[in-house]
């Protein structure tokens with residue numbers, strides 16, 4: 001699939017039920033679910049995903065996909081093609097401060113074979129794109145230059161000159177959503193002082209099935225397994241230090257990693273690295289008129305517990321269910337009643353997860369003595385209570 005073959009599907013004027021702007025993981029899943037249900041859908045995306053090359057190095061952007069997201073992606077038919085490309089299941093999740101006192105959450109405690117999978121963002125996006133039906137109209141590479149709204153339609157003018165009339169426009173164009181701004185929806189939130197360095201590493205182990213996170217006063221250090229001996233590390237630090245680390249050669253970064261990370265990392269070698277700023281953002285409203293937000297366009301969360309795209313898929317699942325049900329009853333998919341129902345359900349759930357992650361970030365990310373005692377107590381209680389461990393494991397897989 002190349003940009004050329006997807007491009008220029010640009011009728012001068014097109015009327016559809018729903019237009020999705022942003023064909024990343026969340027937007028592509030929404031476009032797929034709606035077109036499978038028989039709605040007329042258009043998808044606008046800046047850049048199509050590249051073809052899969054089995055010999056290629058893994059994408060540096062990887063996500064931990066929980067069981068709830070996996071179940072929905074399976075129902076959409078995108079999980080099986082992803083399995084044929086590359087992904088890595090993990091059975092154990094470990095959290096610790098001191099490497100000698102590790103709390104382990106095991107998929108077996110909730111009678112599952114795995115707690116989740118580590119997937120490469122671009123491959124999951126590609127697996128979804130591969131399922132998009134021919135009837136879906138793609139505008140790619142393209143983007144929105146103008147939005148106007150009437151009482152019964154939203155009108156988008158694209159860079160290519162095409163004009164799209166839709167009953168509903170879904171903004172799934174990421175954290176810096178242009179469509180959110182065009183719709184006049186403000187946000188609140190902040191940039192964290194910390195940033196995170198992400199590196200692809202070769203480990204000395206043939207295959208791992210555990211993802212772990214060590215909490216230290218300067219920030220968490222995490223390992224995520226990838227297929228075969230490879231893995232991904234995430235290193236949270238003060239933003240200036242992260243930028244400094246990201247400028248090192250792979251050999252120099254390997255030395256820094258081996259000094260800073262706990263022994264269970266093993267003698268790794270860095271292949272490549274990048275860094276990401278960390279921001280918390282919550283849109284003031286999830287909709288304005290006939291424009292509705294989903295995924296990172298609506299909220300961005302500290303990636304500490306790997307929940308961002310899982311929350312996005314939960315938005316996408318609910319929103320598409322509401323739209324499909326309205327469509328089946330020949331009701332308006334862009335009605336204020338439908339969009340406010342979506343917001344009432346998803347906004348509090350997303351805010352709760354954001355605040356929980358911030359609580360963790362505060363509790364585990366500093367060296368104030370009372371908090372040190374509190375987190376030691378939390379980890380000790382967690383390590384001794386099988387009920388609590390099962391509860392955390394269920395929360396991690398997205399079922400509670």
Ligand SMILES: Cc1cc2nc3c(=O)[nH]c(=O)nc-3n(C[C@H](O)[C@H](O)[C@H](O)COP(=O)(O)OP(=O)(O)OC[C@H]3O[C@@H](n4cnc5c(N)ncnc54)[C@H](O)[C@@H]3O)c2cc1C
Nearest residue numbers: 022024025026046063064143174295296306307308309310
């Ligand atoms: C370091 C790090 C680690 C993370 N780890 C995890 C994890 O383990 N688990 C997890 O669940 N989440 C994780 N996340 C969060 C996750 O990456 C995001 O939540 C997810 O990418 C959001 O998907 P999305 O489709 O909403 O937005 P995006 O992935 O940002 O996709 C937006 C799409 O819109 C397109 N686009 C943008 N602007 C326009 C425009 N104007 N016109 C047309 N198209 C446009 C883009 O090209 C892109 O394809 C992590 C994030 C970071 C930074």
